[in-house]
Structures are given as structure tokens and as C-alpha cells.
């Protein structure tokens with residue numbers, strides 16, 4: 001049976017015996033579950049009162065017209081053909097796809113949440129109060145004096161943070177600072193942010209224990225340093241124990257210390273970046289709290305700063321005023337970075353989660369995140385260098401190819417970890433179970449790792465065998481994506 005969609009293979013003949021880990025496969029007329037438009041469709045007339053130029057409009061449109069049972073079954077079948085956080089654990093180190101409690105969806109669906117952003121401040125006081133309180137919660141959690149909620153993802157938050165740092169240096173006559181230091185183990189977005197911000201990126205090697213190399217930092221710092229971007233715990237899951245010394249060194253050189261808040265779930269309720277000497281940070285609300293993953297947006301990546309940087313934050317921010325709330329522009333604001341106040345419904349989910357958990361619940365969640373990572377690290381048979389860990393660990397696949405390991409884990413009914421990064425661990429398997437998983441699920445994950453660890457190259461290279469689609473050509477999928485159904489039809 002064949003399927004000409006990207007990434008599919010003509011592989012029915014080689015499929016192994018049925019296993020309890022098999023994903024569903026709905027194939028009709030040689031295709032996986034057809035698109036709705038291919039099943040039943042109807043042509044709909046479109047009125048001619050469009051304000052758009054005639055050459056950009058059409059007179060009619062083909063739309064799917066399934067009955068309700070057909071529609072429900074279509075989406076149910078699609079949901080059975082994939083692996084998702086609602087079907088099992090998803091231990092992607094650093095990126096994290098963790099289960100978001102459904103009550104936050106209920107809160108975001110409340111009719112009172114659906115306010116038009118153009119309404120006057122006076123008529124959306126409740127919305128502004130939620131935003132103001134979220135700014136305050138995040139400030140308190142991070143030890144920051146002021147917060148903007150506008151950036152639509154963690155990476156966007158990084159960019160805003162670096163723009164704020166630039167504005168601060170320029171305003172203080174230090175616009176010549178043109179270097180940002182980034183540890184070699186850092187997330188790719190840190191390098192990209194610094195480069196996009198117009199800086200020369202100075203890569204900082206790690207020491208033999210996987211932490212910031214203090215001597216290398218000493219050598220890298222100069223009167224050209226605008227900032228050092230750091231995440232703590234770092235991407236190996238290790239706490240930077242020298243953080244106070246590092247902060248002092250950066251500040252003595254006249255630079256700012258940027259905190260990549262992606263790993264804040266390891267510290268919640270226990271330690272605060274502001275107290276460690278960080279000047280500016282972003283919050284990955286999808287990792288630390290409960291919101292959808294931004295992945296560039298639409299998510300949320302609020303940014304917190306110390307008092308000296310508050311005048312440069314994006315506009316508008318929210319503040320209390322005369323017994324109510326109002327929007328305002330910080331004095332030297334870098335301007336708008338998103339429409340209105342950011343992705344309001346995503347922010348509302350983060351607010352609901354923080355309010356529901358409270359101080360005690362948040363502190364408990366960081367304990368579980370750390371316990372789960374260390375328990376899983378102790379149960380897997382791959383070599384796990386470094387440690388003890390905080391929220392994540394990086395194992396080494398050794399002689400096996402980490403990408404093959406990832407494909408094979410899918411055959412054991414568990415999602416693989418992030419692979420091949422950071423490069424300081426050969427064939428890296430970067431794993432973050434998060435605070436949500438039970439011991440039973442962690443054992444299931446460990447069993448998946450350990451089964452694959454014993455397998456030979458032949459089994460690994462043939463994987464995945466039990467997924468709906470077999471191994472895809474990742475390079476072609478990334479370089480020559482065909483994103484439109486019409487493009488496929490015309491092929």
C-alpha cells in the first residue's frame with residue numbers, strides 16, 4: 001500500500017507482528033486518513049462585497065461538509081495515529097512538552113475572558129487586574145522588579161531582554177559594547193538572540209564538571225561585553241554553584257547578566273535569579289507553569305528586569321492607578337513587541353496555574369521535577385555523566401546513534417528525549433521527565449531506554465516499526481517542506 005505524503009514510506013510488507021505499542025493506521029485508497037475535503041465537500045458561493053481588490057478574491061469556495069459522526073471519527077482517528085502528551089510521557093530535555101491541566105483551559109474559555117483588546121481601559125478592569133497580578137507573581141517568583149507580558153515565546157522574550165540591555169547601554173553612553181557571551185552548552189536561541197540583536201557572540205567553554213569555566217569567563221569579559229546569557233541550572237541539569245562570583249565578574253566588567261528562565265521549574269519557590277545577581281530574565285511559562293509551548297509563538301515569554309532596566313521595557317505595561325488599573329508606557333521603552341498586551345489567553349492560563357498552586361504548590365512542583373530527573377537518571381543503563389541533577393540530565397548513547405535510539409524508543413511506546421545536544425556529551429540523550437510523571441510512568445520510560453540500550457544497529461536503523469509513519473527523510477522534510485495540500489495534488 002502506498003502513500004505519497006512527505007515522510008511516508010511504502011512499508012506495509014515489512015511491518016512486524018502486532019504489538020501493544022502499535023499506533024493506529026487508518027489507510028483508505030492507499031492514503032492515510034484522507035483530508036475532510038477529499039471525503040465530502042460542497043461549493044459555497046461567496047458574496048461580492050469584499051473590500052479587497054478583485055484579483056485577490058474568488059466567487060466560490062470548496063469547503064468540507066462532513067456529518068457530525070464523520071467529523072468526530074476523523075479527528076479521533078487522527079488523534080490515534082500520533083503520539084502526544086495525552087497518550088504518554090514526553091521527556092524532551094530543555095524543550096519540554098508537559099501535560100497542562102485541563103482546568104486552565106476551562107479558565108481560558110470563560111466568556112468573561114473573551115474581551116476585545118480595543119476596549120477602553122475602564123471597561124476591562126478585570127482583565128487588567130489579572131495582567132497586573134501576573135506581572136507581580138512573576139516578579140516575586142523571579143526576584144525581578146518589573147515585568148512585561150508582551151513577548152509571545154521564550155525566544156521572543158530573549159530578544160526583548162537583549163534589546164532592553166542594548167537600550168540601557170546606549171542610554172548610559174556605553175553603546176560601544178558589542179559582545180554577548182554565551183556558554184557553549186546554551187540553547188540555540190541564546191546564540192541566535194545575541195546575533196539577531198547585532199552582537200558578536202563569544203562562545204564560552206564549560207569546565208570539566210560541565211559548568212561555566214571561570215578562567216575562560218575572565219578571559220572573555222572586557223569593556224566590550226554587553227551581557228552574559230546564562231541558564232541556571234544549565235542545560236546539563238547542573239546548578240552553577242559559582243553564580244555569585246560570576247555575577248560579580250560580569251558586573252565589574254560593566255556587563256549585564258541575562259537569565260534564560262527555561263529551567264526555572266528546578267528552582268521554583270527555592271531560589272530566585274534576581275537574588276543570584278541576574279539583571280534581566282525571560283520566563284518560559286510553558287515549561288515552568290502550564291501553557292502551550294510557544295515555539296516562536298503564539299505562546300508567552302514574559303521578561304522581568306531589575307529596577308534600573310524597567311524604563312526600557314516594551315509598552316504597554318499595566319499598573320495600579322487610583323484604585324483601578326491602567327496601561328502605560330515606560331519612559332525609554334523599546335516600543336511594542338506584540339499586539340496589545342501579548343497573548344492574553346496564554347497569560348491567563350499561566351495566571352490560573354500559579355494562583356491554583358500557590359507558594360506551597362509551586363515549591364512542591366520544583367521538588368518533584370528534581371526528584372523525577374534524578375530517579376530516572378538512576379534507573380537507565382546508558383552512561384549518565386555529570387550530576388547530581390536538577391530538572392534534567394543528559395545521558396550518552398555511547399556507540400549507538402542517538403537519533404536511532406530516539407526512533408527505536410517510539411517502538412516501545414514512549415517518546416524519546418531530545419537528542420544530539422548539548423554536544424559536550426557524545427550522542428546526547430537530553431532527558432527531562434518534568435514534575436508531572438508518576439513513578440510508574442518513570443519506570444515505563446526507563447524500561448524503554450533500557451530495552452533500546454541492548455539492541456543492535458540493525459534493529460536501531462530499521463526503527464521505528466510500530467508508528468503510523470515509518471522513518472521520515474528529516475533533511476528533505478526540513479529543506480523542501482510541502483506545506484500545502486494543493487502542492488501535493490499538483491505534484
Ligand SMILES: Cc1ncc(COP(=O)(O)O)c(C=O)c1O
Pocket residue numbers: 094095096153154155156187189190231260262263284287293294295296297299301
Ligand atoms: C534553555 C531554553 N532557552 C530558550 C528556549 C526557547 O523557548 P521557546 O521555545 O518558548 O521560544 C527553550 C525552549 O523551550 C529552552 O529550552
